[in-house]
Amino acid sequence: MSLIKGLRRRPLIAIATVLAFLVSAGIAVWYSSPLPAKASVEDKQHLQNQLRKGIGSEVRFAARPQQADEAVASAAEFIHWRSGLKLTDGFKKRLAKAESDVLNHKSPRITVSELTDDMTAAVVDRLATLTDKEIEEAAEASSDANDEVRSRANAKWGVMSKTDLILQAQAGREWSRHGNAGLQIGLRSMIEGEVNDRVSTLSALLPEQFGNVDSQGVTPTQALLIAYSVASDDPLTDSRSDIAQMLLEKRMDERQTRAQRKAEKNVSGRPYGPNGLLHPSAPNLFFTKSAFDKILNLSEGGKKQ
């Protein structure tokens, strides 16, 4: 029985690897995985502390519409520092308007199901339009020093070579262009799991900022942060100084010299995102204007009234 289960899981792992990286350039669970029963209370407490020092303190979520600009600015800065992904002023302005509208009850919150659906649709759409150059750049940005790509930071869905990744991305692109229903089903299932993991973890461990989001939905800023976390495999934990110390200790553990550091190609110096030091990924492949319009309900000044 376990063999059968294993065989059934194996394709899911493989397909997840392919699609997660080639299409959305990474969908992940790392520290933000829901902890199983055997995980200790100390582990949960530790994760909660890490989250509080990260997203919990560095992003100033809005409680009132007047705070929407500040919330968006802090979320944008949080993402930029960690991954190098930068939101333009125009996008931030539209996001702040959408955030304000939700807090004013002019627009509804985005339900977790809607977020999942919209992320899936955005990924499928994006996959169909990927160019070979974009795929190669994404593979480069996601690979480590050995030219290997981890499906997730903890490699839970496996590891593949950059070459394999490119081949599989191109195959996935063809599926999407032909409207393959199986692709959408498989992707949605995977994205649902990733989004739900984050929603349950954040709502349980950061109730001040994310309480009840599983039942009431998320604001556009929260949706942005969840989408970013899923796409980049950033667990949203730890303060800047914690991460700086983590990177320093990593260097010391690896006994890296400055000459070795200089010889490394395309290392961003940031912990996540393209060529990230803790986990490289290419969320920018997925983070396009149309994708965000879809995910954050930004088109036409808000939809789903």
Added chain:
Amino acid sequence: MKKALPLLLLLFVFILPGCGSGSSNTCSYGGLTPNSSYLLVFDVGNGATQQVIAVSNPYGTIIIPRPVGAANCGSVTIILRLNSNVPLSASPSSIDLTSPPSTAAITGQSFDSTYGMPRVDYYDGNGYLVGSVYATSVSGSTSLTANVPDLSSAYSGNYQIRVTNKTSQGYYSHTVGTANVSAYGRDRLDSDGDGWYDDEDCDPNDPYRNTFCNDCPEDPTVIICP
């Protein structure tokens, strides 16, 4: 539909070349101490090894890419890395880089030369290794003496000296602790004045190139939603 999905996905796997190789490139080790650092030493043939440092997840599992050259995931020695975090003291605690001392003494506890002389690593303020030597003598478990490594390329600033014991498994996997020292007499240079010191600037003489000299953008920032 739930029953159909695995079959559907299985079909995709066989259609896609190389799909099945994804997970086979991964090595997974369970039953480890959760959230702990391990040294994994892979046999890569011809008597050579490759060492990988990895941290176990909260479930006590490590999943890593199989190192290139490793015949299989089973050809590995897994060693728990210990860090006693002992505060150490170094003498001298301040080093003149124009005339560095030939030896330094480090005091603390837990030094152990049973399986080999402890290793003494010098790191700069950013955690980069600048020199490494082995102790020449250990007295009891509380003090050791070691030659000072070549510091001719080091610059003024704060440094950490980390002492690591060799364990019964034959690897330097027990970090005893660190001592802090300062160095003076040779300030870092920024020849092109671009704010990046020469030793971290990929083109020390061009102010417009600093961190990315391999045909990459100077700023790795990616702008989304233009």
